[in-house]
Amino acid sequence: MDCLNAILRRGWFQKPQTAIEDGHKQYTEHEVEPPQVPKPSVWLPEGDTEQDENLCSLCRRLDFRTILTHGVATDECIPLGFFVDLLQRSSSCGFCRLATTAIVRGWKSFVPDWEACEGVERVQCELRCVRVWAPAPSSPARFLQVRVDRLPPKIAESKVRSGRVDRNVIFLLADDAHLVGLEPRYHNRPVPKNYAEVSGMKEWLSVCKEFHAAECAKEIDENMSKAPSSLRVIDIQENRLVPVKSSPSEKPLPFVALSYVWGDVSTVAQYRTEISNFRRRTEKGGLDGVSFPRTIQDAIVLVGLLGERYLWIDAVCIIQDDGDDQAAQIHSMNIIYGASYLTVVGAGGDSANVGLTRAHPGSPSKDVVSTMETIQGIRMMLPLPPLPEALRTTRWITRGWTYQERLLPARRLYFTPEQVYFECRRCSWSEDVVAEERTFERNKDQASASGGNQLRRRSFRTRWGDTSSLFLEDYGRRVAEYTKRNVSFDSDVLNAFMGVANVWVESWGVQNRLFYGLPGAHIESALLWQPKAELVRRNSGENGVHLPSWSWAGWRGQITYSDRNYWMSIGPWPCGLIEESVVPEWILHTSNTESQRLEVKAARKWKRAPGEKPLSRPPPVPPSLLSPIGDAARPANIHGGVLEFLTTSAFFKVRTGSEHGKKCYCYDGGKPPHEHADMIHLIVDARGNAAGNIFLDRKTLEITDICNTACEFIILSRSGGGETTCPGLNEELYPHLEFCLFDTMLIEWRDGLAYRLGLGKIHEDAWVQAEPKWKRIFLS
Incomplete structure (x- = not known):
């Protein structure tokens, strides 16, 4: 009602000029004709309305x-009027109240100050009835949806950028489904206010065990068979640490894993396992007296209530000050979480002291607010947020370590501020929906959409035999998701991704092993990442871990490989893979004394069709540079993470958007431009002509003088979609031809080593005309 009063003060309820009354909806004379009234069957006769x-x-x-x-x-959508009409009626109408609350809930997730958006009062609303998908149920479930049209630009743009949808749905209460000839399945149920019912969690696990054995249980068993000998768990009955298996021939112990947010790292010292207390903790009662935080206490109680005995917790089961033990188990995270019978996710707070909300009668409780109205004798309610939406506002979803902890387990039980959710490889269930189906394949699509069930060990094949495009698509998507997250220590950025990387090697083959976060076999494509937000250089060398500038792991902030800017994507066709290799070989230095040649899948030499202008290429490599160089010729300060290669180098200036008067971006299918379009700038030749584009964050522009001084660029490959050139390119001098662009990197030199500043594309003719010189690059 506060919202309604605020809107009333704005005078929204004044009728527009020359309005036409329709009986159900107002239309100005400038609007389209009102939709036809639905079939009479959905309308009650005038005499029956007093009920x-x-x-x-x-x-x-x-x-x-x-x-x-x-x-x-x-x-036959049913018109409900403008949003302002719906909002006015909500003070006295139960259904309009449900509809308005559903709409506002969605808008607030996109634009918190939605009331201030120009034109929000003129949004058109209509009612639809949607069938819940289920494979041939005897009585299909249905829910109501309030569809909105002509959203204010601010809300519409924010909605597109987020990639999310506002559902605006109203569900029928399962207990009342029989009143309209439907079954309870797939309708809503009230969520217990104080704590979740353990019987419901057991039911989810029982259904999965019985009916998903060929997928979920099989995956768990396969990972369990590969459990490392160092893997240990908490025996909650004897309160001590025990090995998962005492000998290779012994059957491993089934265990539950915990995924949670540590919070203040200094507090972990109160309960973590160290070399000094490890032996005592392996004795019966060895964990007595340990001051565990609330989340771990709740997890121990919950495991007992579920009828399990063993629990794995990272800070307790890994010896935190033993480098060898840490390394062994970090490199086995895909096995540990993949082997867990169930992973309990504490996503309800910002530290381990919060607890698992509503996990059991003694855990922290939270009143679950269910918006419900009785409409014509039938109870209807707004569903609680689906899992992706519930996780979106949690700190747990922002942490780097929890990324693999969501993807790797076959079964996950989430405790969020909204409710408890369950996911496995086949299904996704929650407290507020009756969907535990034993006979039908239900919710698999919903589970996939939640983003938590796709990563598993499997073999990939295509009819053409080459899986490069599929791998790069999967790789780019995962890296973009992961780099949105944060780690407390920069040196952990690769360790927290280790489990995902290991699954890739198992699925795609050892040739796709990652080096500093990039696949060695596809290094040419993998180098072409771009910032999706402002980037900050990580502390390279921290704890002996070097994080190179050429890898996304060397920067804090989200990156992307595939974007709406068509010309800079590396995804599968039509976005464009590498079309031609320009670097003869790639050498990776893994330490100051060791190096290895990367087995790169070099792209073929591109040829244009007969009659077209031939490709412009740099001069041939001088024979003297092709000879192997000795250690004396390499920089004295070389270290792990340095990428050595031969390429051509040339000098160009950069012109920022404010100088050339317009932003450089492409529109794609009517979508808004790239959200950081002001980070895309022009590469200009010596005569000041636009010859390409480069993506640079504001901080790099602030600390360099690239607009006034010619800076050094190197080329990495030839690529780019064949149907477009760079935005802003001077096509009179540099005409568009198929694959006429080089992938170029702006670099700077410090103490004999080169560092990445930004990446872009430049026209082949501009590159050749700049008289590039071959140079051996040591990219750190």
């Missing part, structure tokens, strides 16, 4: 039982 006084005159005429029983055709 429900908590409805407005419009909703009182709707036959909600008929709507839910028979549905409404997509071309």
